[in-house]
Amino acid sequence: MTIDTASAERAVAPAARAIEVVGGDLTEKSLRRYLEGIPGVDAVGLETRASALGTRSIKTTSKAWALDRIIELIDLTTLEGSDTPGKVRSLVAKALVPDAADPSTPRVAAVCVYGDMVPYAVEALGSAHAAGSHTGIQVAAVATAFPSGRASLAVKLADTKDAVAAGADEIDMVIDRGAFLSGRYGEVFDEIVAVKAACERDNGTFAHLKVILETGELNTYDNVRRASWLAILAGGDFIKTSTGKVSPAATLPTTLSMLEVVRDWHRLTGEKIGVKPAGGIRSSKDAIKHLVTVAETVGEDWLTPELFRFGASSLLNDVLLQRQKLRTGAYSGPAYVTVD
Amino acid sequence: MSRLTIPKTYKLYIGGKFPRSESGRVYEVATRGGDFLANAAKASRKDARDAVVAARSAVSGWAGTSGYNRGQVLYRIAELLEGRSAQFVAEIMRVEGASESAAVAQVDKAIDRWVWYAGWSDKYAQVTGSSNPVAGPYFNLSVPEPTGVVAIVAPQGEGSLLGFVGAVAPALVAGNTVIVLASERYPLSAISLSEVLATSDVPGGVVNILTGSPAEITPWLASHADVNALDLVGAGALEWVDLQIAAAETLKRVLPPEEGPDAAAPSLDRIAAFTETKTVWHTKGLL
Numbered sequence: 001m002t003i004d005t006a007s008a009e010r011a012v013a014p015a016a017r018a019i020e021v022v023g024g025d026l027t028e029k030s031l032r033r034y035l036e037g038i039p040g041v042d043a044v045g046l047e048t049r050a051s052a053l054g055t056r057s058i059k060t061t062s063k064a065w066a067l068d069r070i071i072e073l074i075d076l077t078t079l080e081g082s083d084t085p086g087k088v089r090s091l092v093a094k095a096l097v098p099d100a101a102d103p104s105t106p107r108v109a110a111v112c113v114y115g116d117m118v119p120y121a122v123e124a125l126g127s128a129h130a131a132g133s134h135t136g137i138q139v140a141a142v143a144t145a146f147p148s149g150r151a152s153l154a155v156k157l158a159d160t161k162d163a164v165a166a167g168a169d170e171i172d173m174v175i176d177r178g179a180f181l182s183g184r185y186g187e188v189f190d191e192i193v194a195v196k197a198a199c200e201r202d203n204g205t206f207a208h209l210k211v212i213l214e215t216g217e218l219n220t221y222d223n224v225r226r227a228s229w230l231a232i233l234a235g236g237d238f239i240k241t242s243t244g245k246v247s248p249a250a251t252l253p254t255t256l257s258m259l260e261v262v263r264d265w266h267r268l269t270g271e272k273i274g275v276k277p278a279g280g281i282r283s284s285k286d287a288i289k290h291l292v293t294v295a296e297t298v299g300e301d302w303l304t305p306e307l308f309r310f311g312a313s314s315l316l317n318d319v320l321l322q323r324q325k326l327r328t329g330a331y332s333g334p335a336y337v338t339v340d
Numbered sequence: 341m342s343r344l345t346i347p348k349t350y351k352l353y354i355g356g357k358f359p360r361s362e363s364g365r366v367y368e369v370a371t372r373g374g375d376f377l378a379n380a381a382k383a384s385r386k387d388a389r390d391a392v393v394a395a396r397s398a399v400s401g402w403a404g405t406s407g408y409n410r411g412q413v414l415y416r417i418a419e420l421l422e423g424r425s426a427q428f429v430a431e432i433m434r435v436e437g438a439s440e441s442a443a444v445a446q447v448d449k450a451i452d453r454w455v456w457y458a459g460w461s462d463k464y465a466q467v468t469g470s471s472n473p474v475a476g477p478y479f480n481l482s483v484p485e486p487t488g489v490v491a492i493v494a495p496q497g498e499g500s501l502l503g504f505v506g507a508v509a510p511a512l513v514a515g516n517t518v519i520v521l522a523s524e525r526y527p528l529s530a531i532s533l534s535e536v537l538a539t540s541d542v543p544g545g546v547v548n549i550l551t552g553s554p555a556e557i558t559p560w561l562a563s564h565a566d567v568n569a570l571d572l573v574g575a576g577a578l579e580w581v582d583l584q585i586a587a588a589e590t591l592k593r594v595l596p597p598e599e600g601p602d603a604a605a606p607s608l609d610r611i612a613a614f615t616e617t618k619t620v621w622h623t624k625g626l627l
Contacts, residue, residue, distance in 0.1 A: 324565075330560075330565060330586075332566070333392075335566065
């Protein structure tokens with residue numbers, strides 16, 4: 001194999017974090033040397049650790065706390081080709097009042113929709129829209145040719161700018177898995193940097209950038225770890241497991257390995273990066289396992305909407321059923337929550 | 341040469357599968373004389389919850405099957421039961437201490453009971469439904485539809501097979517799915533019947549059988565919001581008034597306990613008890 005030295009020596013776009021960590025001469029080559037120098041993941045150890053964390057028994061008051069916290073961490077999501085403004089409005093209604101029978105139910109962190117649905121979500125939220133603040137419900141938009149990411153950079157940037165202009169507080173971008181898997185890390189890096197730049201609003205603030213790694217297509221834990229580092233180096237505020245369109249989506253070992261990267265980054269720089277497992281988390285039990293994993297890996301500081309989210313749609317109903325069970329003492333049924 | 345006996349540990353029957361109790365508990369089933377016979381799973385409230393989920397997901401399929409088809413499936417159970425009648429006779433003799441002739445009579449009656457109810461499956465709607473006279477140019481039709489998920493406390497005394505069949509079959513005829521709490525003392529007939537059901541054409545989740553203590557499990561089913569009806573036919577020894585009160589919280593249909601040899605006697609009323617009447621108006625002019 002011959003390496004195209006011209007492109008390998010090409011300077012990638014400047015990004016503060018990467019320059020600080022990798023060094024001033026940020027090139028495709030130095031980036032690759034850095035990422036490939038990251039020690040591999042002990043897959044057996046990782047899976048054992050994840051399953052051990054999943055056996056923790058959470059009862060009564062802790063469970064009640066966990067269920068409320070899970071709701072506060074949910075990005076309530078609808079990402080279907082058949083989405084309509086009406087569907088988005090009903091999603092927002094559910095985000096505002098998850099359980100009409102119990103006003104003490106907390107609100108979710110955000111609603112997550114396609115870019116063209118952002119105006120409807122913003123309108124439906126009204127005064128409950130966070131709009132840059134930490135109170136209220138955020139609007140997250142998937143961008144950059146979600147879910148495949150197969151489009152030119154210009155299209156991806158236009159997609160992102162469009163969503164930000166429409167009022168999205170958070171952008172969920174997908175990385176170019178094809179480029180990543182064929183070793184063109186610089187290309188992926190440049191793209192994330194460019195999308196981050198496109199997240200800038202007119203007033204100079206930035207929409208939060210979540211970088212979707214699509215771990216189901218990365219094949220190995222080593223790749224997940226490398227992609228996590230890459231996304232953080234390029235300026236991602238959050239790293240997110242999956243689009244939810246590929247199986248397997250968010251598994252506990254994958255989330256654990258990403259949390260480990262976040263922990264290492266925090267130790268290295270003192271900076272806190274968020275993690276968002278998305279897709280495949282449908283039961284309260286699964287979600288509680290994730291909470292335990294977060295608390296045991298990076299610490300309880302991360303159990304806030306600023307640093308941890310669940311990308312989910314059906315999870316909320318299951319949590320509500322569990323909440324109703326705790327409140328009334330009797331098992332509840334699907335007829336007592338909304339049909340989504 | 342004498343053989344080592346193989347004492348069995350039976351399992352539950354939930355969603356067409358045979359899981360152990362989530363709690364891991366078992367209890368001893370003894371012969372009439374007090375000798376150890378087998379271990380049966382002692383279901384917990386979480387097993388009951390799982391059974392409700394399985395029963396709920398089976399409702400649309402079973403209720404959507406045509407009455408004729410449901411009849412065929414129920415008749416098939418009778419066929420299989422007939423083929424395995426020797427096993428049921430032997431178990432009833434050991435557990436209930438019945439004579440052979442009494443045990444054979446009970447099994448025969450249970451088979452006949454399946455056949456009798458199977459026959460009703462495409463006929464009960466003609467009897468319980470109606471065409472209503474109304475003052476206007478409309479057809480007005482009332483038809484019975486299944487209530488949904490029915491929790492049943494099977495008769496707890498002797499005659500365990502017949503009591504079980506007599507309680508379960510009528511709920512199935514109309515297209516309901518059931519969660520049955522078997523007789524605590526005589527569970528073997530119900531367990532062996534679950535093996536018959538698993539190899540018949542009954543879809544998984546339509547019949548779910550829990551063994552263990554009805555006194556422990558029934559309150560959870562009575563208060564469960566996703567259970568639509570409660571048949572307390574075998575709950576005479578339980579605090580069944582409390583169970584009715586709990587069931588009323590979520591507007592369940594409830595049948596009261598029955599005692600004696602005529603408990604769960606075959607009747608059209610038992611089928612109709614777990615149906616809801618749907619009435620439709622249809623204009624005559626357009627036809």
